[in-house]
Amino acid sequence: MEILTYPDQRLKQISESVESIDKDVLNFIHELEQARMAGPGAVGIAAPQVNNFQRIVIVDVSDMRKPVDNHGHLIMINPEIAAWDGMHMGREGCLSVPDFTGNVIRAEKIKLNYMDETGETHEFESSGFEARAIQHELDHLDGLLFLDRLVSRRSDLFKRKNYKK
Amino acid sequence: MKCSVLTLVGADQAGIVAAVTDALYKQGCSLAQASMMRLGANFAIMLRVSHDEAKDLRNILSEICENMSLHLHIDEDVDTDVLRPDPDVQVTVYGADRNGIVAQVTSALAVAGLNIIDLETDLGGTKDKPIYIMTLEGLATKGVESLQNALNALNSDIEVNLDEINTLRG
Numbered sequence: 001m002e003i004l005t006y007p008d009q010r011l012k013q014i015s016e017s018v019e020s021i022d023k024d025v026l027n028f029i030h031e032l033e034q035a036r037m038a039g040p041g042a043v044g045i046a047a048p049q050v051n052n053f054q055r056i057v058i059v060d061v062s063d064m065r066k067p068v069d070n071h072g073h074l075i076m077i078n079p080e081i082a083a084w085d086g087m088h089m090g091r092e093g094c095l096s097v098p099d100f101t102g103n104v105i106r107a108e109k110i111k112l113n114y115m116d117e118t119g120e121t122h123e124f125e126s127s128g129f130e131a132r133a134i135q136h137e138l139d140h141l142d143g144l145l146f147l148d149r150l151v152s153r154r155s156d157l158f159k160r161k162n163y164k165k
Numbered sequence: 166m167k168c169s170v171l172t173l174v175g176a177d178q179a180g181i182v183a184a185v186t187d188a189l190y191k192q193g194c195s196l197a198q199a200s201m202m203r204l205g206a207n208f209a210i211m212l213r214v215s216h217d218e219a220k221d222l223r224n225i226l227s228e229i230c231e232n233m234s235l236h237l238h239i240d241e242d243v244d245t246d247v248l249r250p251d252p253d254v255q256v257t258v259y260g261a262d263r264n265g266i267v268a269q270v271t272s273a274l275a276v277a278g279l280n281i282i283d284l285e286t287d288l289g290g291t292k293d294k295p296i297y298i299m300t301l302e303g304l305a306t307k308g309v310e311s312l313q314n315a316l317n318a319l320n321s322d323i324e325v326n327l328d329e330i331n332t333l334r335g
Contacts, residue, residue, distance in 0.1 A: 043333060044335035045335065090331070092334075093335075101251055
């Protein structure tokens with residue numbers, strides 16, 4: 001599957017909710033995961049990145065070189081963030097924005113609702129790197145790239161330290 | 166096409182960036198990476214420019230350099246296809262200002278395998294009690310532990326913090 005890359009304006013499109021999880025949706029999720037795996041070290045992918053405008057994302061930070069807290073392999077349909085807490089600056093890159101990384105401020109902790117591929121609804125809390133990955137992917141569903149949230153590298157002075165627990 | 170790295174420095178005044186970039190644009194030059202900042206009363210520009218072999222950048226900028234009293238230095242960029250390395254560590258340093266903070270910290274880090282990609286320092290505090298602040302990013306070619314050990318061995322009059330940069334790709 002081809003990954004759309006900016007400045008393709010389709011990446012700025014808002015995706016539609018999934019009404020029912022049918023065979024086509026399940027086949028698409030399979031293809032979306034294959035596209036993620038084909039990307040260089042991608043911990044997540046969102047449907048619009050492969051030119052499909054349904055609210056579906058996949059996130060998996062369970063296989064990091066330096067392990068981070070995680071909930072395993074997450075297939076999320078119609079995900080919604082219900083609560084945010086804290087802020088943290090981190091470096092992000094994107095399959096849809098090759099050869100560039102930048103600093104982005106994200107919530108440190110989020111509460112999330114979503115449906116999995118069997119139609120079961122879930123509510124859970126995520127924090128740190130996994131929460132960052134989820135927020136990055138959910139942004140794609142609203143036509144936002146990390147480029148829309150860039151902050152200067154020069155403004156990073158000591159901010160991390162303040163947020164350390 | 167070839168790539169050149171331009172350095173321009175001169176007394177700060179309004180319109181330097183516009184004049185330099187407009188002249189390059191009108192001659193069909195393409196700006197890639199740029200870093201520009203005020204250094205004391207000077208303004209400094211570092212630019213990576215791709216341009217036609219036939220274009221003489223010094224000639225293109227000569228009038229502006231003369232009118233605005235800018236010093237121009239040009240280097241040919243030999244490796245035009247180089248991919249930017251992603252830094253994997255960030256170091257912040259601060260303390261009461263004294264001579265040698267940058268030399269001491271970067272020497273220790275160099276021996277421990279750090280390849281610096283980006284570094285900035287500034288003075289803050291008051292005239293009586295100035296503080297020195299440095300942030301840098303780089304590649305830990307001998308691992309992060311080696312860098313942390315090197316920093317642990319530094320003088321205790323400065324605060325040093327090393328963070329790994331865990332770049333998210335989504």
